[in-house]
Amino acid sequence: MSKALLAIQGVKTEFRLGRARALQAVQGVDLSISAGEIVGLVGESGSGKSVLALSMLRLVQPPGQITDGHILFDGEDVMQMSARALSAWRGRDVGMIFQQPQSCLNPVKRIGWQVAEPLLRHEKIGRKAAWAAAIDLLRAVGIPAPEEKVLAYPHELSGGQAQRVMIAIALALKPRLLIADEPTTALDVTIQAQILELLSERCRTLGTSLLLVTHDLGVVARIADRVAVMYAGRIVEEGPVEAMLTAPSHPYTKGLIAAAPQLGQAQGGRLKDIPGAIPDLSRPYAGCAFAPRCELRQSLSLKACDNAQPAPTTVGSAHTVRCFGAAGSIQSEMRVTS
Ligand SMILES: Nc1ncnc2c1ncn2[C@@H]1O[C@H](COP(=O)(O)OP(=O)(O)OP(=O)(O)O)[C@@H](O)[C@H]1O
Ligand SMILES: [Mg+2]
Incomplete structure (x- = not known):
């Protein structure tokens, strides 16, 4: 990698x-x-x-x-x-896209300007070029008739279209x-x-x-x-x-x-x-947080599960796991002997 x-x-x-x-x-x-x-x-x-x-x-x-x-x-x-x-x-x-696209868009600003805004702010291009770039960006995210949709306001978009617009905005500056x-x-x-x-x-x-x-x-x-x-x-x-x-x-x-x-x-x-x-993440616990729900812990009766945090173990190429009982990481001294 x-x-x-x-x-x-x-x-x-x-x-x-x-x-x-x-x-x-x-x-x-x-x-x-x-x-x-x-x-x-x-x-x-x-x-x-x-x-x-x-x-x-x-x-x-x-x-x-x-x-x-x-x-x-x-x-x-x-x-x-x-x-x-x-x-x-x-x-x-870096960019981030959240769950609610409509709440991230400005309700009183045309879509085109919202897509063009990061370009105007960060790239040295004029308004005309930014507007043309916004049309291209909307086309790239599958907005139909982008030449017309640039003029729309957020409430005129479906939820899916609004999220497409958010993707266009988030990726505008590559x-x-x-x-x-x-x-x-x-x-x-x-x-x-x-x-x-x-x-x-x-x-x-x-x-x-x-x-x-x-x-x-x-x-x-x-x-x-x-x-x-x-x-x-x-x-x-x-x-x-x-x-x-x-x-x-x-x-x-x-x-x-x-x-x-x-x-x-x-x-x-x-x-x-x-x-x-x-x-409850506000209460400290000593063992593996999954132990109380873990079928493997119940069947293997591993003491460590309740008492320590499992360290990452490699179980394959670039594949790691934090589990005392997972394949390749069972340590016999951790078993309850009775
Ligand atoms: N602002 C906050 N104040 C207090 N606790 C918070 C706050 N934000 C998140 N938490 C707590 O942090 C923990 C992790 O929350 P988080 O939102 O990251 O979970 P999530 O995996 O994203 O869940 P979901 O799949 O529901 O989005 C939860 O116990 C949550 O209650
Ligand atoms: Mg979440």
């Missing part, structure tokens, strides 16, 4: 809940994204995906704060950037990295996959790296190079998409895949069908 474009190491992000308590949303995450790579970030609700995505761009708002770790972008230390450097970096090199946090959740289910395919196609064409936060493992299977699975603030498994989907190692990843009907691996079900819930 080529050199990382974005590399985060040991990142911890918490929300202070009072003087003595804090919710540990991200609990020491290492993750890297190479140039041109598409990484899927999956995990059930509350696992910390959005907070991690915001942390990567230093966009976490108080009472949230990054308390530890490093964020390197093309070798540059993002944690040390001044407010000015940070805002230039966010405007130019950023090197785009973070998309469940960008289609608010859309009609029939067009969600279409929009995600469009997003990946545009990123591939432009050579933009993409971190895609999604619940849709079927889409991840089709478009991602790599997948990271998050649970209770940690990445519990990470690897190439094919290995992750055909030979998952962590019991939680296995559960997610078994519960994804579109992959044809199991009969029906959704993520919430894994019995139990994510632990």
Whole structure:
């Protein structure tokens, strides 16, 4: 794999809940994204995906704060950037797309100017050239009759079209990295996959790296190079998409895949069908956060699961897992002997 474009190491992000308590949303995450790579970030609700995505761009708002770790972008230390450097970096090199496109668009400004705005601000081009570029950008994201749609206002667009416009805006300056946090959740289910395919196609064409936060493992299977699975603030498994989907190692990843009907691996079900819930992230726990829900722990009776954090173990090429019981990482002394 080529050199990382974005590399985060040991990142911890918490929300202070009072003087003595804090919710540990991200609990020491290492993750890297190479140039041109598409990484899927999956995990059930509350696992910390959005907070991690915001942390990567230093966009976490108080009472949230990054308390530890490093964020390197093309070798540059993002944690040390001044407010000015940070805002230039966010405007130019990285972009983010959120769930609700309509709320990110200015309701009283024509679409064309909203698409042209980053070009006018960052590229030395005139209004006429920016307007023409906006038409091209709208065409590239599949907006029909872009010459007319540039004149439209956001309320005249469907949800899918608004998200296409957001993609056009986010990619107008050809950023090197785009973070998309469940960008289609608010859309009609029939067009969600279409929009995600469009997003990946545009990123591939432009050579933009993409971190895609999604619940849709079927889409991840089709478009991602790599997948990271998050649970209770940690990445519990990470690897190439094919290995992750055909030979998952962590019991939680296995559960997610078994519960994804579109992959044809199991009969029906959704993520919430894994019995139990994510632990309260404001209460410290000694062992693996998944242990209380883990079938493997129950069947293997591994002492360590309740007492220590599993370190990453390599289970394949560029494929790591944090599980005491996963293939290749069982340590016999950890078994309960009775
Ligand atoms: N502003 C906030 N204040 C306090 N706690 C927060 C805040 N934002 C997020 N959290 C908490 O951080 C944890 C991780 O939340 P996050 O939104 O990252 O989850 P997620 O994986 O993105 O879930 P979803 O799939 O529902 O979007 C949750 O326990 C959540 O309640
Ligand atoms: Mg989220």
